[in-house]
Amino acid sequence: MTKDELYNLLISGQNVPILANFFVDHPDQIEQIIDLALYDTRRGTWQAMWIADKIHERRPAFINCYFDRMVEATKILKDNSKLRHLLKIISLNDIPEKHLPYLLDYSIEQLTNAEHPVAIRVHAMQILYQISEQELGFKPELIEIIEHEMEYHATGGIKARGKRLMKRLRNSLQNGNN
Numbered sequence: 001m002t003k004d005e006l007y008n009l010l011i012s013g014q015n016v017p018i019l020a021n022f023f024v025d026h027p028d029q030i031e032q033i034i035d036l037a038l039y040d041t042r043r044g045t046w047q048a049m050w051i052a053d054k055i056h057e058r059r060p061a062f063i064n065c066y067f068d069r070m071v072e073a074t075k076i077l078k079d080n081s082k083l084r085h086l087l088k089i090i091s092l093n094d095i096p097e098k099h100l101p102y103l104l105d106y107s108i109e110q111l112t113n114a115e116h117p118v119a120i121r122v123h124a125m126q127i128l129y130q131i132s133e134q135e136l137g138f139k140p141e142l143i144e145i146i147e148h149e150m151e152y153h154a155t156g157g158i159k160a161r162g163k164r165l166m167k168r169l170r171n172s173l174q175n176g177n178n
Helices: 003-010 013-025 027-039 046-058 060-064 067-073 080-091 097-112 118-134 136-152 156-174
Strands: none
Touching (some): 003 013, 003 027, 003 046, 013 046, 027 046, 027 067, 027 080, 046 060, 046 080, 067 097, 080 118, 097 118, 097 136, 136 156
C-alpha cells in the first residue's frame, strides 16, 4: 500500500477501525502509519495517530519501538488531535533516561498552559508522574505543580487526574519512596 493509498483510506473515517486491525495483523507495515501520523500535515492524518494509539493499546511493542521518533515529533507537531494521542502513548510508558530532561520541561509547559486542550494537559500530567516514578526527588515538586493547576486552571479532567495522581504521590512519599 502506498502512502497516498493509505491516506485516501484514512480520510474516509469508516476505514479507521479496519486499518487499526490491519496494522495489528501486519506489524511490518506499521512504519507507514507512523510516518503519516508523525510527519504528514495533510487534513485527516490525525487519524493515523489514532490508529497508532489503538495499535499501542493492543500491542504496545509494535509502537514502542518508535518511541524516540515520537518524542522528537513533539518538537514539531502543531496538530492538537495528533498531539493528544501521541502524549497518551508516551504517558503509558516508562520514559527512557535520555528523554527525561526534555520531556520534563515539555510536559511542565504543556500542563501549565491553561490555553492548551485539557486532554493534552492531562497526558502531560501523567508523563510527569511517570518521570517522578523514576526521579523520586521530583515528587514534592510535582505535587506543588498539580496543586497549582487544580487551584488556578482546574477543569474536570485536570481535577480527576490530579486527585488520582496526588493520592499516589502522597502515598509514595509517606511510604518513604522519595
